[in-house]
Amino acid sequence: MCGIVGAVASRPVQEILLEGLRRLEYRGYDSAGVALQTEKGIQRCRRTGKVQALADALHDQPLQGKTGIAHTRWATHGVPNEANAHPHMSADQLAVVHNGIIENFEELKQELQAQGYEFSSDTDTEVIAHLLARELNKVSSLHTAVANIIGQLEGAYALGVIEKSDPSQLVTARKGSPLVIGVGMGENFIASDQLALLQVTDRFMFLEDGDVATLTAEQIIVTDINGAKAERKVSQFEHGVSAADKGEYKHFMLKEIYEQPEVISACLEGRISGDKLLEQCFGARAASIFDQVKQVQIIACGTSFHAGLIAKYWIEELVGIPCMVEVASEYRYRTVVIPQGTLFLTISQSGETADTLAALREVQSRVLASLVICNVPGSSLVRESDLALMTNAGPEIGVASTKAFTTQLTALMLTTIALGRRHNLDAQTEATIISALRKLPQQVEQALAMDADIEQMAGAFAEKHHTLFLGRGTLYPVAKEGALKLKEISYIHAECYPAGELKHGPLALVDKDMPVVAVAPQNDMLDKLKANLQEVRARGGELFVFAGSDRVQAEEGTYVLTMPECEEIMQPVLYTIPLQLLSYHVAVLKGTDVDQPRNLAKSVTVE
Numbered sequence: 097m098c099g100i101v102g103a104v105a106s107r108p109v110q111e112i113l114l115e116g117l118r119r120l121e122y123r124g125y126d127s128a129g130v131a132l133q134t135e136k137g138i139q140r141c142r143r144t145g146k147v148q149a150l151a152d153a154l155h156d157q158p159l160q161g162k163t164g165i166a167h168t169r170w171a172t173h174g175v176p177n178e179a180n181a182h183p184h185m186s187a188d189q190l191a192v193v194h195n196g197i198i199e200n201f202e203e204l205k206q207e208l209q210a211q212g213y214e215f216s217s218d219t220d221t222e223v224i225a226h227l228l229a230r231e232l233n234k235v236s237s238l239h240t241a242v243a244n245i246i247g248q249l250e251g252a253y254a255l256g257v258i259e260k261s262d263p264s265q266l267v268t269a270r271k272g273s274p275l276v277i278g279v280g281m282g283e284n285f286i287a288s289d290q291l292a293l294l295q296v297t298d299r300f301m302f303l304e305d306g307d308v309a310t311l312t313a314e315q316i317i318v319t320d321i322n323g324a325k326a327e328r329k330v331s332q333f334e335h336g337v338s339a340a341d342k343g344e345y346k347h348f349m350l351k352e353i354y355e356q357p358e359v360i361s362a363c364l365e366g367r368i369s370g371d372k373l374l375e376q377c378f379g380a381r382a383a384s385i386f387d388q389v390k391q392v393q394i395i396a397c398g399t400s401f402h403a404g405l406i407a408k409y410w411i412e413e414l415v416g417i418p419c420m421v422e423v424a425s426e427y428r429y430r431t432v433v434i435p436q437g438t439l440f441l442t443i444s445q446s447g448e449t450a451d452t453l454a455a456l457r458e459v460q461s462r463v464l465a466s467l468v469i470c471n472v473p474g475s476s477l478v479r480e481s482d483l484a485l486m487t488n489a490g491p492e493i494g495v496a497s498t499k500a501f502t503t504q505l506t507a508l509m510l511t512t513i514a515l516g517r518r519h520n521l522d523a524q525t526e527a528t529i530i531s532a533l534r535k536l537p538q539q540v541e542q543a544l545a546m547d548a549d550i551e552q553m554a555g556a557f558a559e560k561h562h563t564l565f566l567g568r569g570t571l572y573p574v575a576k577e578g579a580l581k582l583k584e585i586s587y588i589h590a591e592c593y594p595a596g597e598l599k600h601g602p603l604a605l606v607d608k609d610m611p612v613v614a615v616a617p618q619n620d621m622l623d624k625l626k627a628n629l630q631e632v633r634a635r636g637g638e639l640f641v642f643a644g645s646d647r648v649q650a651e652e653g654t655y656v657l658t659m660p661e662c663e664e665i666m667q668p669v670l671y672t673i674p675l676q677l678l679s680y681h682v683a684v685l686k687g688t689d690v691d692q693p694r695n696l697a698k699s700v701t702v703e
């Protein structure tokens with residue numbers, strides 16, 4: 097999704113802005129641009145394609161200025177071209193960068209066009225530039241102009257604005273789209289996330305919905321939705337700066353796959369003691385809320401949705417209460433029946449996914465309480481939920497979610513224990529699960545040691561166009577996650593079915609050109625799954641099986657990699673690892689852009 101960077105300093109900011117944009121590349125984009133306050137007024141430069149194209153243009157014709165805004169655009173209204181790239185300007189008076197969607201932009205555009213304002217793009221953002229120019233005919237302060245016009249905007253926005261009459265200030269505002277203020281020493285910044293600014297500061301201020309802020313090099317003035325002066329807390333970035341660097345790894349995705357033993361430990365740290373969960377990790381209000389929970393409604397998107405599907409198995413088996421799981425983009429728009437005592441559980445790496453956030457807002461007043469499992473402190477979902485359990489995975493830069501998923505599962509198991517204590521889960525079972533969780537980092541380490549074998553296996557996929565993933569029980573969502581990983585980074589079509597469904601249709605697809613991946617740990621479903629795999633072999637399908645015991649034998653057309661031992665309850669976490677590595681190596685063989693796959697964004701902050 098779009099990324100914003102802005103700076104106001106007493107030194108030139110062009111390179112700071114460009115570096116900020118590079119650090120936001122992982123979010124996904126198709127054009128980039130900057131606007132700076134220069135001696136000749138506001139000057140801008142925009143390019144389609146990568147930030148490097150913008151950097152090359154600025155290398156040839158640098159822009160000198162100490163205040164500026166910059167943007168990476170992920171096209172929503174209008175094709176990705178230079179005219180639609182941000183910043184947008186109203187004549188030469190002011191420049192705006194925007195993340196979000198202005199839903200009523202067409203009406204506003206018609207009104208402004210009728211008054212003589214000329215549009216040079218197809219974007220919704222350009223209306224903001226002209227609305228501001230019109231407002232500045234009535235009021236003299238840019239801060240007041242921004243505060244006055246945001247009431248006319250329906251939808252979501254994070255804005256950065258500069259205006260030529262006062263080169264020493266940058267005005268920002270947000271509602272529904274992410275934006276942080278980076279607090280520096282004699283300089284201040286804005287960005288879509290903290291990672292973009294770690295080069296210049298590690299102190300951040302988070303704005304509330306409806307806030308407007310004016311930044312100069314020396315101060316930050318914030319007003320709230322009612323126009324009253326507001327104080328917003330400044331907090332320190334919690335992770336080391338190196339968390340946002342690739343280090344020795346070729347791709348962020350590979351680094352993040354390898355970080356999993358460490359981050360699963362971080363997710364457990366301080367939350368378990370002896371053979372018990374420390375329930376206080378959910379916050380002071382959690383105990384009284386959990387006491388009243390009668391069912392759980394899980395809402396999420398993409399990979400986070402897959403984590404929710406696994407949690408459903410856990411909650412219904414170990415807690416013994418109903419658990420529904422649905423993708424946010426459907427749930428938010430249908431008429432939903434919410435039974436009494438519903439815990440509304442959202443799962444999100446970013447905490448900013450527009451559909452998940454909208455679903456929460458839609459039902460917040462009708463549920464017992466909301467809990468978010470999230471990786472980004474200070475994100476909208478964390479701020480707006482009653483309870484939050486952070487996954488502590490550290491920044492995840494690769495668009496393909498990896499360590500976020502396995503730490504979500506870890507956090508969801510802690511949630512299962514907390515709820516289960518009040519229902520079917522006895523102390524003995526809790527102790528067994530805690531012991532399994534403690535062993536997990538080491539077992540994940542052992543699964544990572546299979547990397548070379550998996551890399552070799554990847555060769556069988558690189559030339560294929562279609563694949564099928566199979567699993568049963570909790571391993572079915574794991575297989576779904578494996579298929580999602582493969583399709584998003586290698587662009588190979590990957591279907592996933594619960595293996596018992598094969599004979600109801602998908603078996604018709606199976607032939608020698610469609611490799612079939614199966615996750616087959618030792619559990620109660622293994623015999624059933626083996627029978628399903630026989631159905632595949634009988635139709636000439638080639639099998640690639642991650643198996644937990646010697647009961648799945650390698651033979652012609654069946655390739656088996658044996659997984660490390662692990663407790664059954666933790667199989668979903670462990671069996672995710674080889675599927676992540678497989679998709680990674682297939683993508684590398686295919687030469688795709690592993691960390692920033694085409695058409696995708698890391699954080700989907702618009703609908």
Ligand code: AGP
Pocket residue numbers: 397398399400401443444445446447448449452495496497498584698699700
């Ligand atoms: C998966 O690899 C993707 N990154 C995507 O499916 C992602 O999980 C989804 O967009 C939800 O994002 P969130 O966890 O930040 O809410």
